[in-house]
Structure formats: structure tokens, C-alpha cells
Amino acid sequence: MALAEQQAELPRASRRAAFSRSSLVYFLRRYPLGAAGATIVLAIVLMALLANWITGFDPTATNAHASLARPGGSHPLGADFMGRDMWSRIAFGARISLAVGIGATTLGCLFGVLIGLTSGYFGGWLDLAAQRLMDMLQSLPLLVMALVMSAALGPSLENVILAISIPLVPTVARVIRSNALMLREMPFVEAARATGMNELSIALRHVLPNTLAPLIVLATAQLGSAILVEAALSFLGLGIPEPYPSWGRMLSESAAEYVRTAPWLVIFPGLAISLAVFGTNLLGDALRDILDPRLRL
Amino acid sequence: MASYLIRRLLLMILTLFGISVVIFVLLRIVPGNIADILFDAAGMVSAAEKQKLVSELGLDKPIAVQYLDWITGLARGDFGYTYVSEQPALQEILPRIPVTAKLAGLALIFAILLGVPLGVLSAVRQNTPLDYLLRVVSLSGLSLPSFWLGLLILMAFVQYAGWIPIYTDKPASLIDELLLLSIPAAAVGFRSSALVMRLTRSSMLEVLRQDYIRTARAKGAPARTVNYNHALRNAMLPIITIIGIEAAFLVGGLIVTETVFNIPGVARFLVEAIRWRDYPVVQNLVMFIAVVVVSVNFFVDMAYAVLDPRIRYED
Numbered sequence: 001m002a003l004a005e006q007q008a009e010l011p012r013a014s015r016r017a018a019f020s021r022s023s024l025v026y027f028l029r030r031y032p033l034g035a036a037g038a039t040i041v042l043a044i045v046l047m048a049l050l051a052n053w054i055t056g057f058d059p060t061a062t063n064a065h066a067s068l069a070r071p072g073g074s075h076p077l078g079a080d081f082m083g084r085d086m087w088s089r090i091a092f093g094a095r096i097s098l099a100v101g102i103g104a105t106t107l108g109c110l111f112g113v114l115i116g117l118t119s120g121y122f123g124g125w126l127d128l129a130a131q132r133l134m135d136m137l138q139s140l141p142l143l144v145m146a147l148v149m150s151a152a153l154g155p156s157l158e159n160v161i162l163a164i165s166i167p168l169v170p171t172v173a174r175v176i177r178s179n180a181l182m183l184r185e186m187p188f189v190e191a192a193r194a195t196g197m198n199e200l201s202i203a204l205r206h207v208l209p210n211t212l213a214p215l216i217v218l219a220t221a222q223l224g225s226a227i228l229v230e231a232a233l234s235f236l237g238l239g240i241p242e243p244y245p246s247w248g249r250m251l252s253e254s255a256a257e258y259v260r261t262a263p264w265l266v267i268f269p270g271l272a273i274s275l276a277v278f279g280t281n282l283l284g285d286a287l288r289d290i291l292d293p294r295l296r297l
Numbered sequence: 298m299a300s301y302l303i304r305r306l307l308l309m310i311l312t313l314f315g316i317s318v319v320i321f322v323l324l325r326i327v328p329g330n331i332a333d334i335l336f337d338a339a340g341m342v343s344a345a346e347k348q349k350l351v352s353e354l355g356l357d358k359p360i361a362v363q364y365l366d367w368i369t370g371l372a373r374g375d376f377g378y379t380y381v382s383e384q385p386a387l388q389e390i391l392p393r394i395p396v397t398a399k400l401a402g403l404a405l406i407f408a409i410l411l412g413v414p415l416g417v418l419s420a421v422r423q424n425t426p427l428d429y430l431l432r433v434v435s436l437s438g439l440s441l442p443s444f445w446l447g448l449l450i451l452m453a454f455v456q457y458a459g460w461i462p463i464y465t466d467k468p469a470s471l472i473d474e475l476l477l478l479s480i481p482a483a484a485v486g487f488r489s490s491a492l493v494m495r496l497t498r499s500s501m502l503e504v505l506r507q508d509y510i511r512t513a514r515a516k517g518a519p520a521r522t523v524n525y526n527h528a529l530r531n532a533m534l535p536i537i538t539i540i541g542i543e544a545a546f547l548v549g550g551l552i553v554t555e556t557v558f559n560i561p562g563v564a565r566f567l568v569e570a571i572r573w574r575d576y577p578v579v580q581n582l583v584m585f586i587a588v589v590v591v592s593v594n595f596f597v598d599m600a601y602a603v604l605d606p607r608i609r610y611e612d
């Protein structure tokens with residue numbers, strides 16, 4: 001590399017660093033709610049990653065002496081009927097919620113992009129068939145679809161992820177399709193075609209990357225609903241099986257009877273679910289404002 | 298308009314047909330033989346009873362014939378037989394429909410009464426602290442699981458009122474029942490009200506930018522008249538669609554809330570049937586829910602076409 005080029009590279013690198021620092025400050029100022037959401041999401045991710053180190057108990061270990069222990073002392077958030085430490089169960093439960101949330105969202109977006117891109121870019125009878133299939137999936141409530149699927153597949157972590165991902169597909173497919181329809185007519189696609197690029201490469205290299213912005217916004221919104229549906233499934237006893245500590249099932253075990261006697265068993269798991277979903281929703285709203293303000297969710 | 302109506306109606310039938318195939322196939326991939334599962338769940342013992350069950354369910358026939366039998370049976374109002382409580386499923390389902398309908402109606406009323414005025418307020422005061430507060434509240438409404446909100450409401454009642462508003466015996470009068478149901482309806486409707494509020498806000502903001510609003514302000518119309526008579530009336534249209542979108546979401550909220558408040562409705566019956574592994578009843582209930590949701594969406598589309606003369610359906 002010539003010396004002159006190297007010298008030019010130096011200030012550019014420092015400029016880039018300064019830009020990213022100032023853009024972080026800009027993000028905090030311009031989108032305080034989004035920054036709050038990002039902080040909550042980060043805290044929950046850290047809680048899930050560090051669950052082994054920040055808790056003092058095995059989340060599945062029972063202890064007859066600690067049954068229904070009040071919050072405080074060695075059990076900061078109390079203990080359930082079987083004497084299992086609530087703080088450990090909530091910290092380890094974050095792993096389940098995130099695993100299901102991220103797993104289902106990724107799978108749902110993958111199928112959604114595949115269907116949306118094919119039907120939007122290639123069109124024809126494929127488009128018609130895909131559209132009708134999406135109509136069908138969308139006419140069944142998310143929870144009903146997930147309930148029936150998890151009942152049909154049997155209770156396991158993988159099946160719950162699959163059961164929640166399928167009802168997420170239509171929303172993603174619709175948005176990607178309408179984007180692909182618009183992008184298909186763009187001059188740069190025509191240019192790519194003129195250079196003799198084949199249709200599949202155009203779809204993957206030129207159309208797909210341009211749908212990334214709405215996809216990120218959608219995925220964030222879907223993450224929140226996936227976590228909520230997992231909680232509802234587990235609450236109804238049809239989600240994640242024992243011995244995994246799931247926030248939703250912690251509520252079903254403690255539900256109505258502990259409302260009177262041990263409110264901490266009801267308050268903390270619900271708070272965890274709500275905070276996780278609230279954080280992703282705040283972040284999702286800010287991302288929408290930044291990346292794709294015309295998208296209405 | 299007439300051709301649009303017919304096309305839309307045909308599409309609805311096609312969608313329902315597709316859903317019926319999906320449900321039918323889904324419940325055929327259940328691990329294990331349905332007859333075995335039902336046999337266990339209903340606590341039957343003899344081999345003769347099992348053989349009778351297999352032929353009653355038509356499990357010995359080819360799968361296409363099973364599907365046709367099911368659909369023609371449904372069309373005749375045959376919802377099958379619940380082997381667990383040993384009576385026709387229709388007798389279990391029919392008395393539950395009014396309960397769920399009342400709950401859903403109250404939840405929708407709650408959502409509109411709370412969501413529309415707050416959404417208007419949020420739009421009129423855009424980017425003020427009040428707008429920020431309302432946006433955070435509406436976002437939290439979308440984040441709270443409705444079963445948890447229900448549990449919190451129960452907890453507050455235990456703490457401050459000394460009684461639990463759950464459904465034990467059938468209430469004496471309609472008023473009593475509606476009063477009792479209004480509490481869980483608030484738990485379900487809070488989520489919907491948040492969605493209504495967000496949509497009202499964005500729809501109002503769009504209308505408030507229009508020229509005729511500026512004209513109304515320029516001619517000296519009071520702010521109230523402009524906001525409510527000119528803007529809200531035009532912003533209401535997209536809000537109608539939310540009722541269609543919410544119909545599907547509402548079912549999800551009803552399922553968990555009926556469970557929390559011990560309400561004997563259709564939505565909870567679905568969960569019970571799944572727990573009993575009474576798959577023929579599950580199949581019929583899901584189909585019933587699909588018919589309700591698809592019909593609501595159809596009527597919302599029709600209302601939209603009638604109410605907005607700018608929309609032409611000719612493509």
C-alpha cells in the first residue's frame with residue numbers, strides 16, 4: 001500500500017470511531033425510550049448468560065425447609081411451594097424465554113422471508129397459492145394455532161419453538177412480499193438483469209438485502225409476541241415441560257391459590273415476562289422509527 | 298360492490314376449507330392412535346368398547362372418507378361426542394357460547410371506551426410529556442400477559458375488597474353476570490385498548506396534517522370542533538379494521554382469562570379438551586373459532602367498503 005494511502009487511512013479510522021460514539025449519544029438523546037428498551041433487553045440477556053454465577057441455588061433443587069419462604073435472606077425473591085429459589089428460577093427462566101423467543105422468531109422469519117420473497121419477486125401462481133396459505137394461517141388466532149400444534153407435536157422445547165414459529169410466518173411473508181413487489185420495479189434490478197444476472201441471484205443479492213430494514217423491525221416485534229405466547233402456553237400447562245424453569249409455568253403452578261397466601265410467587269415471574277416483552281417492544285418501536293417509519297405495526 | 302361481495306365470500310369459503318384441511322392433518326400427526334388415547338382418557342376397559350369407539354369415530358375408514366364424514370357432519374351441526382363427560386359435544390358447547398360472547402363484547406367496549414379518547418389525546422398533544430406517558434402506557438398494555446393482569450386484579454380484590462371475583466355459580470341476574478364479567482373483561486380488554494390507542498393516534502396524526510383541517514382551523518373553528526368533528530370522524534375508519542384484527546387476538550386473551558377467572562366459556566373448553574386429549578372435540582372447536590374469526594373479518598371488510606365511499610373494489 002502506498003504511503004499516501006496509509007496516511008489517509010488514519011484520520012478516516014479515527015473519524016469513524018468518533019462518528020459511532022456521537023451516533024450512540026444521538027440515539028440516547030433522540031430515542032430515550034428505545035435506549036431504555038435496549039438496556040432492559042441487554043439486562044435480560046446478561047441475566048440469562050450469567051445465570052450460573054449470579055444465583056446461589058440450583059433452579060430445580062427442592063428444599064422442604066424453604067417451602068413458601070418469604071422474600072429476603074438467602075432467597076431474595078422467596079421460594080415456591082417445593083422450596084425452589086425464585087431468583088434462580090427467574091434467572092434460568094430467562095434462558096428458556098430467550099431460547100424460545102429467538103428460536104421461534106428466527107424460524108418464523110426464515111420461512112416468512114422464503115415465502116414472501118418467492119411470492120413477491122417471482123409472482124405468478126406461486127404468489128397466489130402462497131397468499132391463500134397465509135390467509136389461512138392468519139385466520140387462526142396465534143395462541144390457538146400454537147396450542148393445537150404443541151398438542152399435536154407433544155411437549156418439548158423444540159416442538160414449542162416450532163409451534164410458535166408457524167403462526168409468526170404470515171406477518172413476515174406479507175411485509176417481505178410487498179417490499180419485494182416494490183423492489184422488483186426498481187432501476188437497479190433492471191440494471192442487474194441487463195448485465196445478464198440470473199433471476200435467482202438478483203432475488204438473493206439485490207432484492208433480499210433491501211428488505212433487511214423492515215425485517216429487523218418485524219423480528220423485534222415478533223420476539224415480544226413469541227415470548228408472550230410461550231408464557232401463555234406454559235401457563236396453560238401445554239408449553240415447556242419439567243424440569244425447565246419457565247416463567248409462564250411458574251405462574252400456572254402458583255396461580256389462583258397463591259394470590260392469597262404467597263403473592264411473591266405471582267408477582268415476580270409476571271414482572272419478568274412483562275419487562276422482557278416491554279423492553280423488546282420499546283426497542284422495536286425505536287428501530288421502526290429509525291429504519292422504516294412508514295411501516296405500521 | 299356486488300361482485301366484490303361474491304368474490305370475498307368465495308375467498309372466505311376457500312380459506313375455511315383450507316383451515317379445515319390443516320386442522321384435520323395436524324390432529325392426525327398426534328403421536329399415538331386417537332382411539333387409544335381416548336380409550337385411556339375416558340377410562341374405558343374392554344376390547345369390545347374400543348372396537349366400538351374405532352368404528353364410531355370412523356377410524357377404520359380411508360382418510361379422505363374420514364375428512365368428508367367430518368365436514369358433512371359439521372354442516373349438519375354434528376359436533377361429535379365428548380367421551381370424557383359422555384354427552385354430545387354440542388350440549389357442552391352451546392351453553393358456553395353466550396358467556397364467552399358477553400365477555401368478548403365487554404372487552405371490546407372497554408377497549409374502545411379507553412383506547413379512542415386516549416389515542417386522540419395523545420395525537421393532539423403530540424410530543425408533549427403527556428403523549429410520551431400515554432405511549433409508554435399503551436406499549437405496556439401490549440407487553441403485559443393478560444393472565445398475569447388477571448391474577449394481579451384478583452390479588453388486588455383479595456387485598457382491598459376481601460372477596461374474589463371468580464365465577465362459581467351462575468349469577469342470579471343478567472346485571473349481576475355482566476358486573477362479574479366486567480372485571481375479567483378489563484383484563485382482556487386492556488391489551489386491545491392499547492392497540493386501539495396506538496392506531497387511533499397514528500390515524501389521527503395523519504388526518505391532522507390534511508388541508509381541510511388547516512382550512513377548518515383557518516376559518517376559526519374551535520380546537521374541540523376541529524379535533525372531534527372534523528378529524529376524529531375521518532380517523533375512525535382505520536379503527537374499525539382493528540376490531541377485525543383484534544377478533545383473533547381476543548380469542549387468545551379469552552383462553553387464558555377464562556382459565557384464571559374460572560369462567561365456563563368456549564375458550565376455556567378448548568384448553569380442557571386439549572388436556573383431556575379429546576381430539577375430535579378439539580378439531581371441532583378450532584374449526585368453530587376459525588369460522589367466527591373469518592366471519593368477523595368478512596363483516597369488517599364489508600363495513601369498511603360501505604363506510605368509505607373512496608374505496609373502490611374493482612381490481
